[in-house]
Amino acid sequence: MMLKYELKKIFTKRINQVILAAALLVGILLSCFAVGSVFYVDENGDSPKGLNTWRLLAEDKNQWKGELTGEKIAEALRIDRALSAQYPDGVPDDVYGSEMQAYSDIRDFVINVLTPDSSWDASVLDQLTDEQAEDIYDIYRENLSKMAEEYGTTPEEKDLLNRIYEKIEIPLVYEAKDSWDTMMMYVETYAIILAVIAGFLAAGIFSGEFRPGVEDVFLAAKYGRSRAVKNKIIAGVLMTTVVYWSGMLILSLISFAIMGTSGFSTPVQIWETYSIYIMTYGEYYLLSLLCGYIASLFCASLTMLVTVKMHTAGVAVCIPFFLLCMMPFVGRALPSFSAFFNLMPDMLINIIECIKAPILYQIGSVVFRQIPLIMVIYAAAAVALLPIVYRSYRRRGLRKR
């Protein structure tokens, strides 16, 4: 009963209702933006924007669905080379829509394989022979080993990178993954918004008691220094969970219902070719959601603690905004401290960047990858802060001065 009314207190507050309504609206808007961000060219060279465009795009690309063998890659590149020769001044839109668009991801994959540590350069395809194209996975493996050598600064790191890269299942299995790829940006944007909101709402759980006369009634109640405080904390965690996952569910359901879910099982290595995170686009999306949830929980715990310690929510509500929105700018301004800033909580809602770079941390002989490390750090911190919140609040007024 206590928890029920604690949650009711949060969700009946007018300011909270306004914020949650705004969050819902933003979720729907982001879904609309995601759906509207399709780039599809049909066989006439037109770029339609209807609701079924995503499915048409996936249908077109899925002509190449399945195991991406060397032969298949070579075939795609042969077509590409022929088209490039036929249209030296650029492929017309109708030709792009009828032929090139379908294999464009495969073409991009090959360019990525051939430019492991340099910027995107499509001209590398010009030097690639048919035989080399068929053996593209040999080049890929060779480059993976080179990457392990280059980015592993200690034997342990090299060993870990080699072991990770060995897990890449070759040949890769391809399916059009545009919907997942597009959604990543929107899900991370929305995660920031929801984490900041979770922090704001969580701060109000305790600050609501700091008004004159309210706290005295609370602390004078039988469970005012025990169960009632626990229930406030549980309400904070529950509220964060409900707000975050409801928001994400709305965003995901609207978006994927229109965009389709093709590419759930496509490995991220199709685009992030040298990523040290071996997973599919579906797993990548879920990982991003989970990291956003950890960020929200951490923000909620931290704002509850700061509110309890400072007896006001004023500073506390600014903390999530600073950590998630300002910290990236601070990190960019201080590149020498990148190892430190790469462990900041904003990284939890920047998984797109995290999977690109092979960032490793070594403690003793144990090597950690960036994403699991920050997940563990902030999940543990979110949980560890809760008993401190409990102890700090239940002791209020009991110190002899």
Added chain:
Amino acid sequence: MELQFKNVSKDYGNIHAVDDVNYTMENGVYGLLGVNGAGKTTLMRMLCTAVTPTEGKILWSGKDIFRMGAAYRGILGYLPQNYGFYPDLTVYDYMMYIASIKGLRPPVAKKRTLRLLEQVGLTEKRKSKMRTLSGGMLRRVGIAQAMLNNPRILVLDEPTAGLDPSERIRFRNLISELSEDRLVLLSAHIVSDVEYIANEIILMKEGRFFRTGTADQIISSMDLDVWECTVPKEKMNSYLKKYLTGNVRTVPGGVELRVLSETPPTDDAVRTGATLEDAFLLYFGEKAGDRNDAEI
């Protein structure tokens, strides 16, 4: 069952809010009187375990209330001076929430909530948001929440503050009704309220209990007589400066003063019976709120 204050002091830096209080209370209504800053609220907050004493102990049936923790708070009801609430909850939800943190099981909580809302005349307002209630209604919700757990100790800090006269009367009748078989400690700055409700009165000054007893005992402890006299308007200020003066009333031919003095202030002054307000004026001197009110 008794509540004992043993050498209880509370300091905030160099300020002695409560200074070495020793007192024992049993069932009955105790009225705490004192000017602002006398330490009444601090004492009550200590009694409600919101703050700890700097020194000394508060014992309930011989046990330290701070060690008793939840067991003690389970028998406590408290209405703070600046009674706060959750503005967006309905009256019923607010009561149910407080009932939950007081450890009442849901069926009991529901029954008690409905009964108390009826008792304080707010049944029809149970679905209204707390923020829509008037000051008087809020105080009534305040006392209803304090009574939810049927407390053995009921602490009411300025329960009649800010109420209009009819609400005050209604409220003090309600307190009288609820005070049966329990220990009630209430503070008020309106002397007549305390005089009406309390069996035992405690005068508190500068953190200390310096007079305790029934209203009659306190009145009889006064070493000045009370006089009523009429003086010309132009001489009023000199009388106010010279004597402790209570009520000032304009009458035909001057102003009627109620004066505390060993000797008659004027030749035609009439000795009259002392009240608790006079005692308050005597012991708290110029700081007495009622005197200022009277002057205004």
